Amino acid sequence: MSQRFSVKLLISLSVIGLLFSCKKETFTPIDISQLNPDSTVTYTALDTWIKANFLDPYNVEVIYRANSYFHEYDRNVTPPDPSMVQPYLQTVLDGYYAPYNNVAGENFLKKYGFKQFVLYGSTSYDASLVGYAGTASGGIRINIFGLDGFSASSPSNVTSRLGVIHHEYTHILQQTFPMPSDFQQFTAAYYNANWPSTSADTSHKYGFVSSYASGSPVEDMAETNRAMLVSGPSWFDYWVKTSTAGSAGLRQKESSIVNYYNNIGIDYRALQKDVQLYIKDSLKDPSVTFPYWLSKGTPYSSLTVNLSDQMYSLYGQSASFAKVYQNLKDSIKAQTSWLATDIQLLFTKKDSMTVRIPFTYGDGTGSFLGDFDFAMSVNPNTGIIQFTKVTNKTGTTYSNGSYFTRSFTNTLQAYLTSNIFIGDWLQYKPEYNVPANLFTKTGGFYVQSDPTNYFYGTLGE
Secondary structure (H helix, E strand, C coil), rough: CCCHHHHHHHHHHHHHHHHHHHHCCCCCCCCCHHCCCCCCCCCCHHHHHHHHHHHHHCCCCCCCCCCCHHCCCCCCCCCCCHHHHHHHHHHHHHHHHHHHHHHHCCCHHHHHHCEEEEECCEEEEECCEECCEEEEECCCCCCCCCHHHHHCCHHHHHHHHHHHHHHHHHHHHHHHHHCCCCCCCCCCCCCCHHHHHHHHHHHHCCCCCCCCCCCCHHHHHHHHHHHHHHCCCCHHHHCCCCCCCCCHHHHHHHHHHHHHHHCEEEEEEHHHHHHHHHHHCCCHHHHHHHHHHHHCCCCCEEEEEEECCCHHHCCCCCCHHHHHHHHHHHHHHHHHHHHCCCCEEEEECCEEEEEECCCCCCCCCEEEEEEEEEEEEECCCCCCCEEECCCCCHHHHHHHHCCCCCCCCHHHHHHHHHHCCEEEHHCCCCCCCCCCCCCEEEEEEECCCCEEEEEEEECCC
């Protein structure tokens, strides 16, 4: 009896305890939103501008308020300063949408563009403390991080940010148009998933545009495309020229990307030119200009001017320079009976130049060279270039030139040393309508005080 009583008593006490533990004397409501502080939506003038420029024309939702749904659960990121949003988005319109619209037509991005654009103020760091400037997901969304560091007044900052967009959009394209099957073969032996441990110099040596590119073929294609479009053809030529084991692979990747775009109906060189002209003319970023690369001493080694070439009929020539050019040839012929064939500017170092005059005998036989040395001052920021005659070096080509020194001194030398020039690509005059594949392959100089007085030619590496 007592045992049964004990059991009953224990059961009764357990039930009473259970009932007591579940009893609620009062109810305190909790605001769940405070546990996950997403921003509430109060529409502003910024939202109206975004709707007019992104949602209405492209059906793109721009998200800049805090919303934890759009980023990884283990990342601590913050929304951007709203004052950064519109200036940044304007550069996206000008440096991404406009070039694609101009070259591919406005329907291309409406059909194949991303549909969500999520902006964050802080950088996104993974567990290894690697920071990410952008990500792409699902073939429809691009996330941009670190926007609080954006400066619309800094050309290099805008150019860098523009590179993130073009990189991430490459991933969006890859979802619809699979990357070329041969791309991953060009530098297959050098991919390294642990890319943060790969130095920039090592990546360069083995055919990658950045350490991140060496992580996988997918990232390699996006990074290479970013470099080609935003850093530009001159940078890419420089990168190839200064690589070693990877130079051939870099050229193969370049060709693969050009063909990839051409196969989906986009003239890649035209797109590249449009992006570059925006960076050069609107952002005023000197890193994509002819003088900038001339000041580097690479990749360009020469500029050849031959006014009998068809390009001068197609794209125009300066009457002022044509007179100097013809006077040089006539004077050399009168002084020596030799026939000058063209003019070559050899960029031997970043601060020096040799003018080379190829010539033949009066009957057109033989092939000879006459050289004259100049100092060259280049301001990569203003584009101003000045030439100063210096003492010639010695050797056969200088001895050849000495036979017509008077003719050279009174014509081309006087022209070069008496003027201050601005260096530029041939496209500095829109009316030239130069084909996109010649962009950065033709460069020249115009007189600062008289842009109608100029000369240009084919650039050699």
